[in-house]
Amino acid sequence: GGGDSGGSASGGTGGPVGEPQQGGELTVLEDAAFAGSWPAGLDPATNTTGGSNIAMNQAIFGGLFLLRADDDGSNARVEGHQAESYEMSEDGTSFTIKLRDGIEFSDGTPLDAEAVRANWERALANACTCKPNWPLAENGIQVVDPLTISLTFTRPFPAILASFPTSNVNWIASPTALQQMGEDAFKIKPVGAGPFTVVDNQLSSVLELEKNPNYFKEGLPYLDELTFQSIGGDQPAYQALQAGQAQAYEGLNTTPLLEQAQANGQMQVTIQPATSPYVVQLNTEIAPFNDPRAREAIYRATDFDAINEGIFGGNYEVSQGFTAPGGKFYHAEVEGYPEYDLDRAKELVQELGGLTVNLGTISNYVATQINTALQTQWQEAGIDVTIEDSQLSGVIQKFTGGQWQAMLQTAGAWDPAAGVGVGFRFNSGVPYSGVNDPALDQLLADASSTVDEAQRDDLYQQAAELIAQNFYAPFGLAFAPANLAAAGVHGPGLTTKIPPLLVNTGVIWDEVWREQ
Amino acid sequence: MTATATPRVPVSRDPRVSPLSRLTASPVLRLVVKRLLMAIPIMLGVTVLTFWVLSLIPGNAAQQLLGPEATPEDIALLEQQLGLDKPGVVRYFDWLQGAVTGDLGNSLVSRQPVSEILSARLPVTAELVFLAFVVSLVLAVPVALLAAHKPGGVMDRISMMISTLGLSVANYVLALLLVLVFAVSLGWLPAIGYTPLEDGLWANLRGMILPSAAIGFPLFCYYTRFLRGDLVDQMQQEEYVTTARAKGVGSWAVLIKHAFRNSSFGLITIVGLNLGALIGGTVIIEQIFALPGIGQMLLQAINTRDFVVVQAAVVIFALVAVVANLVVDLLYAVLDPRIRYGSR
């Protein structure tokens, strides 16, 4: 691997783009319900919503690695950023990173291996949702030389590289500043080595950043000022963009607005290549879905293609497994996937003597809409469906209570072994999984510890087939939100496609620029 | 007052009148003291109720923060760190002890002192509420007067239609429509964001016009309807109005100088009762206009189960409601001579 020249001309949807220009301010809106909320502050180690605050983290800390892709979203790969290079041992049990020389935090202290180690140790000790699930060996973190640091695992861990862009270990904060300021002040005004420094931070409201003059990449960032602003939904955000109060919005998912924005000449809409498809998790532990026939009935009654057409204007792909077009190991077809077949569904339901299902999801616009559509489809097959959407806590409660029947969720990540991966939904003994199948556990474990990519691909494909054969959970729409940007704004991930890391794309803010 | 401390200083006032009794002799002062005393149990009740209600909400800050992927061990650990493992009663008294000494605690989520959070956000909400309130009131009075001047007349009907409209449109829809018209189409006013007062009065006001209109318009409608009704009642039923007319006072003067003065008391009551609703309105409106105020904070705090912050916000809101009603009572005492002299 190695550094990227960075300034590659990024072609948005808005036609030919000239050379990047220096200067200007940019206001980015974030949905208050997701990325727009950072209640625990922006210290990567303690930010419990770190998974949704990737944008802010990138702007402040830069990142050891970044996920990049070609402008159309293809050829996605993790590249070093503050890390100059990395090296994975043959057996996949150790991983060594070499840092770029001469990077300084904005407080003037060096970003070296010691700093990275300090950050990692803090990060792993804290309860951040973006904490990586590394199978770290005892004393697994070793500083080799001032610019080199290595990790040792208890088992082969090939997903290590892919795990970086989504987790807090990617964001290196200044340990000196942390010590001087104390944790509580630091999380408000964190000090990193990223393209921007914090001017003002009102938690979950406004984050004002300005250009870091000592940024290690020459000529970057382009913008003088960058502001993240939390806003209460897609419609106000869209209006704010229209009114010119903001220039970008991450994570638009209201389809009618998306279509309206697409028709608006002043707006660039970038639909991200999806990485996590929707999945209808079925609880195989209790009735009715401990009966495979009931599960098959659900498969047979579900027509995600129709939902995609009807609700989403055919904007997305429909997956048959836990991978999506934007992610690794994607295959459009899964062998033996039980396709939509209403007659079969009816038959099964009749055989079962009726089927009553409680279908839940987390309250959000897209999920509720899909559930509503699913309810209709299933009812057509004679399945009696009640749907129920809950706040996050309600969903957690249902899962931990174990009494849920069906749950619409998203599955997967760019790399199925990293982040909220497939194991999270399908492994035995995990509270958020509805499956208890040793064979599947084994397949998934093997896949995550295999270094060879082709082999991994094969294992994941097998796992997907196993899921389909056992009717564990029908997959669906590979949904990803869109990014909205005003005309004249350009940047990788914002106006070009990069597969989303968790939900939103990891925009590389260093390279975002505005036509003056 | 100092007289009691240093007896040798000649006391010019009647020595039998203690400072305390002199204080209590003023009915207005006594009213203030009495109402302030009454506020104590109310505020206590509010805090207890908040604690209780919040305890009903499933989930706690630890769970909420760590999200669905967190392990039970992580959650238990965080719970312990945040002190959430203690029983509710203990937590309440801990909190109360702090609150009484002016320490509202630290946010469960960010560990920031609540007082710091509030001081940053209070000005925004206060300004919003103040503007909404003033705008609604300032507009309601002339419109109601116009309407009441000729009940059943053209103005009356128009104001009736407008106010019914205002009362049947949800304020969040109104907010979005206002933005669509004034920010998107006309581009006169900003759609979102808060500019602090330090950055210039006009810049600050520009940003507040739409949100305060969204909150204020339904109130304006409500006040207009109320005031108009009361004015008409006064004009038709009160004998002193006839007296004024018999003096030769013109119809507008009767309405403004006589009837309005008496109607204002009813209006004040309504305004006082409404202030709570006014603040409630900020929760949604701040969300839409991306204003960093208390309402926005409250909603986030509820979602993250940051009960220390919720508690503080509720206390602030309740305090405003209590103070508003105190002010209403005082206004009565100041404006209504029948009360001022304590012989009703």
Next chain:
Amino acid sequence: MSSKRTAAFPAEDATVSEGVIVPETAGRHRPATAASPGEPLLVVEDLRVQFTRGGRKINAVNGLSYELAPGSMLAIIGESGSGKSVSSRALMGLLPPTAKISGSVRFDGRDLLGLSEREMQSLRGGDIAMVFQDPARSLNPTMKIGAQITEAVRLHSDLDKKGAQARAVELLKLVRLPAAERRFHEYPHQLSGGMRQRVMIAIALAGEPRLLIADEATTALDVTTQAQIMELLVELQQRLGMAVIMISHDLGLAASYAQDVVVMYAGRAVEYAPTKVLFANVRMPYTHALLGAIPALDREPHSLFEVTPGQPPDLSALPKGCPFRPRCSNATDQCLEMPPFTEHDPEHWFACWHPVGSGTGKHTANGEQR
């Protein structure tokens, strides 16, 4: 008529403040344009007022006629609902727009009913003033009494604020309000009923009216205060040469103070005469019944009253003919025709086919006696 006058009452402050009121010749300060002596100040002819309420017509006043000489006092008496207030408010244009008014009211030669609201407004308080029944409700509770009087003064004079205030204090002294300067700054509720009514009178006098209508001005007060107020009114009337219409349902009160009396029943005048003439020789059975029903000091304890059966008529469905017919013991079929209101005896008008009394000063029994 000049409704704005700068001249105050003659400089009487000194004497007034000491409470000694020197009676003056009536109308001394009147401008020469006032109605010449002998000519009535107010002529009400066939006044009718009809309300429409809930689609029904309420005939509150049905042909009321009387005259009022300058400087004299006329009493209008009658039961509740007989139209006393409505008829007098009609003079001042104070009825709600729902009222339909017809007939003629000439005040100083001008037809009041034809005046515009604007003209009426300048007339109100200036030429005709009114005092109402309930002084507690008739004063604005939220305005200092001084301000209420000052307002009236300024409306009808060219005085500046200071001058008007001084004038208001003068007026308070004129109506013998104790400690006028202090009271000036007080609110109505701080005054007793009698004092409030004096303030009402002071307001009424502010425009130096030539006609004062006192609509049951003392009904809400108790007897001792009532006597005080009536004394004051009579005195002011004589001193200032105002004409006064005094509305009451108390025969005794009317008899004691007024020069002329109009008795109303169901919106009509049924008997009208100078007080002395009337009480010396009551002709109308209704008036007679009123007299029989008032308690008297010289009656024995537990003695019964003369009883007139029945209820006052429904104004929206008046009986045919004489409205008192259903309750009248003298009634015959002739009463089905409306008796004309005419001057049967000199100066004595009444409307009855079968009057009581024979002009001897003693009325013969009508109906049951004791």
Next chain:
Amino acid sequence: MTAVEERTAGDRSGARTPLLRARNLVQEFPVQAAGGVKGGVVHAVSDVSFDIYRGETLGVVGETGSGKSTLARSVIQLPRPKSGVVEFQGTDLMKAGRKELKESRRQMQMVYQDPFGSLNPRWRVSELVEEPLVGHGQGNASSRKRRVEELLDLVGLDPSQYAKRRPFELSGGQCQRVAIARAVALEPALIVADEAVSSLDVLIQAQVLNLFEKLRRELNLSYLFIAHDLAMVKQVSDRVAVMYLGQLAEIGPAEGMYRQPLHPYTSALLDSIPRVDPVTGAAHRPVALPGEPPSPIDPPSGCRFRTRCPRAQLKCAEEAPQLVERLPGHQVACHFPLDVVEADLPPKPAGATLAPPPVPAQPTAPAQPAPQQTL
């Protein structure tokens, strides 16, 4: 106080025990100042004692605010007076429990001034009259219905026509009749009539007063009859009590008191009545009592009337006069009652009245008890 005790032997009441015996009644109301803060205390009734005998009517007069209604309400214990004794048919109501009180109230009913206000506007006449029968559990539905009809007949309302009406479908006089029917429904011994006819037109008033008289004769009722019209009170009462500022000024037989009032206030009241002789038609011009009534929150010391009394002396300010029987059955609370000739009064020191500045209208020397105004 003792004066009343002493009196009991002698006059017409003889050795009969009174139906109602009130002693030293005191009722006070705290007044609220701004926003419910406690202010002063209204001394509405201060130390009032009287008796009422069976079949007798006691009239009570006095100016507005003198405590007449409060006295009446104290008698029926709604609300209970602050202190004193109310003995009704031998039961001390002040100490009576709920049950006893209810039992006593059966015998004690009230008719109010406001004919509309005293009837629940949403009830029908028949229900209204039936209410006490239901309340005291008398009879069954049909017997009560019959009784209601009787009662309506008694007060001169045709049941077939009026029973189903609601108060607003009745005139004031008819309402008052309904109220009276309700009051007599339980055949009480005492009816407290608080300005029961004041709001009625003269002709109707006469009808109602005659009805009261008829009931008195037929049912041997006693009345506590409150009015501010002295002439009316005289005509319906056996004895009359005159109240001034919460106290009894004078109490005695109606005839006697009106012929020879003993209290200067009674005399002033009588002089204030405008009246016309119904027979001769001659009018009597009232004479006004000067001054304003003092505040019941802060009544004058000594004799409460002294601030307006033409006969007031220094003594009146220092010492409160007690009720004393000066004529048979006729008591007065005055240091210098009117049966003492002016000349016999001690010479009047300057400023003796201690009155606030008198109303300037009364500059004439108090040569006469009730000065005649010359106009």
Next chain:
Amino acid sequence: MAVVEPAPSFSLSPEVDEAEARAGGRGRRWRSQLGTWIPAGMIAFVLVACFLGPTLLSLPSPVGGSVLESNQPAFSPGHVLGTDPNGNDILSRLLHGGQSSLWIALAVNLLGLVVGGTLGALSGYVGGWVDTAIMRVLDVLIAFPSLVLTLAVAQALGPSMTNTIFALAFFSIPAFARLARSAVLRLREMPFMAAAQLAGTSPSRMLFKHLAPNIAPQLITFGMLGMGIVIIIEGALSFLGLGIPDPAPSWGNMVATGQLSLSATPMLVVWPSLALLVTVLAFNLLGENLRARWSGR
């Protein structure tokens, strides 16, 4: 918005005045009551439309529409007002939504009327410590930012119609109670109350037969004015993700979900808002008219 007390203008004077009652001219009275009948007719229309309309017009179900028929414009075949993004018939949702909205408004006001009215009447009638206790508790509820309370209750119990009603009742009960109390305090001084006590009437009879019928008109009028407010607050709850759960319609949640894409699909907000407008207008007109009549104006 919160429910607040209306002007305490109220008297015991009856609906019709004396003379009017005697006259009883049917036709004329009818005309004079037009102010009452027009809004009453509007309400009847809304009720009939919402509760019978779907059956009479044999409309499709308000839920379970096919996603293949989503976002159809107005006047498309079979869907007069078009369909929503889920393919449900908007008219059907509007009418069914009206059912829930009206039910909620009715239930919340009824709860307020019954519970609040009883509490307030009891408080005013009994007085003493009962009064103090009840009023203090209500003071707390009034001082408490009601939206927080509603949010909390709704979150605690989860979104459902019953819970929404329950949560919204926190708005209405204190308001009704205060109104009832002040009315009772005024009534308590009326002579007929003393007269009833003298007549030996039992306290419960006093409360229910004397007080209740006299305060009811005022409370009902107040409830009328509150109907619209309740429907709107229900919408606010929906906006915050509470209230009536999807996919069941209510005007409030139709507006709330419609506004999520207001600029793209304005009609989704316009229709329920219009329905709301008509209903609020009708209830307000009726309430004000009744108030005027009952206060004898």
